[in-house]
Amino acid sequence: MDASQVRDLATELETTLRLLAQLVTELESRREDWNRSGVVRELVTRLAGQPNLVELPAILLRAHAEITEVLGGIRLTREAIECNAIERIRDTKDQISDVASTTESATLELMNGLDRSLELINSLESQAHGAAPAEGYQELRSQLSALYNHLQFQDITTQQLQGVAQSLLDVERRVAAVAALFDRAFHAQGTLPLESASGAASSAHLAFNPDATMKRTPADQATVDLAFKGARGDAASPCDARP
Amino acid sequence: MKCLVVDDSATMRRIVVNALKSIGYDDVVEAADGNDALQKCDASIELVITDWNMPVMGGLELVKGLRGKPDHAKTPILMVTTRSVKEDILQAVEAGVSSYILKPFTPQVLKEKIDQILSLASGSA
Numbered sequence: 001m002d003a004s005q006v007r008d009l010a011t012e013l014e015t016t017l018r019l020l021a022q023l024v025t026e027l028e029s030r031r032e033d034w035n036r037s038g039v040v041r042e043l044v045t046r047l048a049g050q051p052n053l054v055e056l057p058a059i060l061l062r063a064h065a066e067i068t069e070v071l072g073g074i075r076l077t078r079e080a081i082e083c084n085a086i087e088r089i090r091d092t093k094d095q096i097s098d099v100a101s102t103t104e105s106a107t108l109e110l111m112n113g114l115d116r117s118l119e120l121i122n123s124l125e126s127q128a129h130g131a132a133p134a135e136g137y138q139e140l141r142s143q144l145s146a147l148y149n150h151l152q153f154q155d156i157t158t159q160q161l162q163g164v165a166q167s168l169l170d171v172e173r174r175v176a177a178v179a180a181l182f183d184r185a186f187h188a189q190g191t192l193p194l195e196s197a198s199g200a201a202s203s204a205h206l207a208f209n210p211d212a213t214m215k216r217t218p219a220d221q222a223t224v225d226l227a228f229k230g231a232r233g234d235a236a237s238p239c240d241a242r243p
Numbered sequence: 244m245k246c247l248v249v250d251d252s253a254t255m256r257r258i259v260v261n262a263l264k265s266i267g268y269d270d271v272v273e274a275a276d277g278n279d280a281l282q283k284c285d286a287s288i289e290l291v292i293t294d295w296n297m298p299v300m301g302g303l304e305l306v307k308g309l310r311g312k313p314d315h316a317k318t319p320i321l322m323v324t325t326r327s328v329k330e331d332i333l334q335a336v337e338a339g340v341s342s343y344i345l346k347p348f349t350p351q352v353l354k355e356k357i358d359q360i361l362s363l364a365s366g367s368a
Binding site for chain 2 (some may be wrong): 002104107108111145148149150152153154155156158159203204205206207208209211212213214216220221224225227228231232237
């Protein structure tokens with residue numbers, strides 16, 4: 001219903017109310033007749049005693065103006081959500097992808113460096129012809145291998161970042177669904193995609209595990225071993241080793 | 244012994260390959276996902292080390308696929324993953340995984356598990 005329709009309706013209502021007021025006045029002039037019927041008199045008295053009836057059209061017009069203002073605010077909010085929230089979420093997702101990609105490149109470079117260092121140690125050892133203690137070279141190799149192994153952080157943190165990006169995607173869908181709700185307030189059309197924004201119940205099918213963690217201990221591996229044996233029927237009481 | 248290392252992360256593949264080489268396994272083939280692995284896993288592969296969460300085809304589907312092949316019905320398969328919940332482990336066992344390692348792992352744990360499953364495989368052969 002637009003503003004002109006509301007105005008027409010208000011005018012029509014005002015006319016009706018004026019007619020009703022005339023009717024009340026006319027009935028008032030036949031007071032003697034009504035005295036025989038108490039119910040009619042009471043009704044007319046109550047109707048005539050309503051001071052707001054004449055003001056009703058003006059109230060309706062004021063309400064319409066306020067509703068129009070609120071709808072304008074909703075429209076602005078929807079535009080703000082689309083322009084800022086969704087765009088920022090997308091930017092953040094892109095930044096997360098950049099971080100994951102940059103970290104992977106840097107880690108591969110580190111690995112190249114470690115490989116070159118190991119080659120250099122081998123070369124130095126062969127040039128030394130036993131002049132330096134072999135344990136020293138072996139210790140260097142062990143340290144570099146340990147460093148190599150610590151670079152698993154890259155895979156694990158990337159999975160965590162992918163988990164965050166997935167959550168942002170869900171948030172983006174939900175925000176878009178809220179914006180669509182506002183659209184529906186204007187146009188009363190379409191179904192909302194809010195249901196599709198529900199998160200995945202299991203990450204088994206995903207290319208990453210959002211629960212990946214670096215905080216593992218030998219005890220966690222032992223717990224998993226026990227659970228594995230239990231699942232195979234080799235032992236009892238398997239239990240979780242949650243991140 | 245020829246090994247197949249399957250992981251979508253290039254860094255993880257390199258770490259596993261490096262760990263394998265440090266414990267004497269030099270003949271290694273790499274694959275970036277389950278589908279790639281199924282194509283590369285010919286009869287010469289004697290040990291498979293796979294991640295779980297991968298694009299295109301995950302580790303669980305890969306294990307099921309390999310177990311369906313006569314050549315790999317009994318090939319030792321090691322799952323190296325961040326997944327640690329009991330239900331995941333049960334699924335892995337049901338799919339046919341021989342052993343299970345949590346990431347991050349050490350080369351020592353990798354060696355222990357490989358020794359274990361190879362010993363079991365040779366015992367059951």
